[in-house]
Amino acid sequence: MAENGFRGASMAAIAAHAGVATGTAYVHYSSKDELVVAAYVEVKAALGVAGVEAIKEASAVEDVFRSLWNAMYRHLAADPVQARFLVQVQASPYAARAHEAALGQDALADHPALAVLFKELVDLPPVLLYDLGLGPAIRLAAGDGLSLSDDELDEVAAACWRAVSGR
Amino acid sequence: MAENGFRGASMAAIAAHAGVATGTAYVHYSSKDELVVAAYVEVKAALGVAGVEAIKEASAVEDVFRSLWNAMYRHLAADPVQARFLVQVQASPYAARAHEAALGQDALADHPALAVLFKELVDLPPVLLYDLGLGPAIRLAAGDGLSLSDDELDEVAAACWRAVSGR
Numbered sequence: 357m358a359e360n361g362f363r364g365a366s367m368a369a370i371a372a373h374a375g376v377a378t379g380t381a382y383v384h385y386s387s388k389d390e391l392v393v394a395a396y397v398e399v400k401a402a403l404g405v406a407g408v409e410a411i412k413e414a415s416a417v418e419d420v421f422r423s424l425w426n427a428m429y430r431h432l433a434a435d436p437v438q439a440r441f442l443v444q445v446q447a448s449p450y451a452a453r454a455h456e457a458a459l460g461q462d463a464l465a466d467h468p469a470l471a472v473l474f475k476e477l478v479d480l481p482p483v484l485l486y487d488l489g490l491g492p493a494i495r496l497a498a499g500d501g502l503s504l505s506d507d508e509l510d511e512v513a514a515a516c517w518r519a520v521s522g523r
Numbered sequence: 524m525a526e527n528g529f530r531g532a533s534m535a536a537i538a539a540h541a542g543v544a545t546g547t548a549y550v551h552y553s554s555k556d557e558l559v560v561a562a563y564v565e566v567k568a569a570l571g572v573a574g575v576e577a578i579k580e581a582s583a584v585e586d587v588f589r590s591l592w593n594a595m596y597r598h599l600a601a602d603p604v605q606a607r608f609l610v611q612v613q614a615s616p617y618a619a620r621a622h623e624a625a626l627g628q629d630a631l632a633d634h635p636a637l638a639v640l641f642k643e644l645v646d647l648p649p650v651l652l653y654d655l656g657l658g659p660a661i662r663l664a665a666g667d668g669l670s671l672s673d674d675e676l677d678e679v680a681a682a683c684w685r686a687v688s689g690r
Binding site for chain 1: 607610611614645646647648650651654655659662663665666669671675678679682683685686687689
């Protein structure tokens with residue numbers, strides 16, 4: 357545990373914690389590490405589907421960003437257990453491995469609109485743009501007790517856009 | 524562990540993980556919860572001292588923010604174990620309790636320059652302004668393997684300032 361937050365956990369606890377249908381996966385994965393990564397891939401894939409759906413109608417880059425931000429927040433706020441799982445994995449030593457594994461299953465990662473968006477952002481490593489731009493939506497969905505109005509949510513999304521766009 | 528990242532940990536592991544002088548504290552605290560909170564208070568107090576020192580010469584609000592941001596990043600980047608401990612506690616169910624306990628020992632929390640700074644920021648709850656403004660400095664210091672140039676660090680601090688100031 358000193359190194360990661362999952363060492364003390366049972367396989368069942370991880371599956372429950374991720375809030376995903378890994379109950380069956382349970383029999384397929386031989387180690388806890390594999391189960392954490394598999395659950396992460398599953399949560400990110402579903403988030404990616406919500407993101408792709410949301411940007412269908414968007415064309416201007418700011419629209420793409422704001423639609424993505426809102427879709428991610430709403431998708432995860434509907435199930436904060438999943439949001440907390442993402443935050444925990446991203447703060448753990450599993451982060452790099454989980455991220456790598458998730459890329460291949462994430463419809464959003466290869467989406468052409470994302471490549472266009474990236475070209476319009478400030479020149480920083482993608483992991484930082486993610487932390488500044490979309491990270492707040494995920495951490496907000498994971499947070500307890502902070503309930504924001506729609507106007508406040510728009511204000512946070514606008515703050516994230518200023519950070520990553522330089523505008 | 525499903526609820527928090529510390530349940531599976533020994534007291535010694537938590538003390539080592541926080542990277543602070545809680546080795547002696549160890550005998551004074553009767554529970555692991557108390558030790559996590561005490562270690563958090565200690566890490567935040569030292570960070571607050573670094574912050575107060577950094578803003579001594581600053582007057583304009585943007586200067587205060589940038590000096591604070593840089594001081595926190597540098598203080599924690601010198602000891603990433605402490606940065607990771609902060610990130611883990613802030614993502615755990617201890618967050619509210621640890622934050623509350625830390626306020627009373629944090630020289631920065633009551634600093635008049637901070638009150639002036641807050642008045643210039645966008646109208647969002649303090650916990651969100653922290654996540655958008657100073658959170659990236661802490662997560663960056665906690666991150667493995669991402670080494671940024673001074674120019675890139677300035678770029679990140681500028682992005683955080685845009686986010687929280689609305690400018």
